[in-house]
Amino acid sequence: MKKLSISILAIILAFNVSILFTSCENSEKDADEAAAEMTEEANEATEESAAEETVTADYSAGEAIYKSKCMACHQENGEGLDPSFPALKGKTVNLDMVVNGKEGTAMAAFKNQLSDQEIVDVVNYVDHAWGNNADDITLEDVAAVKK
Numbered sequence: 520m521k522k523l524s525i526s527i528l529a530i531i532l533a534f535n536v537s538i539l540f541t542s543c544e545n546s547e548k549d550a551d552e553a554a555a556e557m558t559e560e561a562n563e564a565t566e567e568s569a570a571e572e573t574v575t576a577d578y579s580a581g582e583a584i585y586k587s588k589c590m591a592c593h594q595e596n597g598e599g600l601d602p603s604f605p606a607l608k609g610k611t612v613n614l615d616m617v618v619n620g621k622e623g624t625a626m627a628a629f630k631n632q633l634s635d636q637e638i639v640d641v642v643n644y645v646d647h648a649w650g651n652n653a654d655d656i657t658l659e660d661v662a663a664v665k666k
């Protein structure tokens with residue numbers, strides 16, 4: 520009688536332990552899943568805020584002008600070509616240079632090739648490309664430097 524109750528007790532104990540184990544496994548799995556979900560959500564949030572940034576500051580018109588009028592010399596990455604063409608990356612655009620050019624060099628006076636609005640667009644693009652971060656310029660700024 521005593522033996523029987525001991526073995527019943529042992530069975531009950533074993534059963535409880537196995538329940539404990541499975542529930543542990545489950546909660547571990549749940550925690551992993553929750554962590555994965557959180558990472559996913561965080562990634563989505565970052566993507567969304569990146570997309571919002573592009574919407575609030577749209578330099579796509581300037582980017583198109585850069586690609587057709589400036590990229591051949593200053594390069595797609597803005598690093599120029601040493602020693603002939605200076606980098607635009609890591610600088611604030613010298614507006615006078617873009618508007619009036621520099622005689623005796625390959626840098627043309629773009630007031631003869633682009634409208635004032637196109638100059639504003641391309642300068643503001645360059646000033647926000649490749650990590651550049653200068654204040655936007657306006658049509659008045661272009662008019663003020665024209666020679």
Ligand code: HEC
Pocket residue numbers: 585588589590591592593603604605606607610612613614616617621624625626627629641642645
């Ligand atoms: C045919 C080649 C060529 C093209 C195209 C060109 N540039 Fe230049 N750019 C130069 C050269 C060469 C200089 C250096 C002039 C000098 O000797 O100071 C220069 C200088 C500059 C500078 C001054 C850089 C500094 O170090 O401060 C800016 C800003 C600039 N260019 C912007 C532009 C923009 C914007 C465009 C397009 C609208 C453009 N460039 C198109 C050749 C070019």
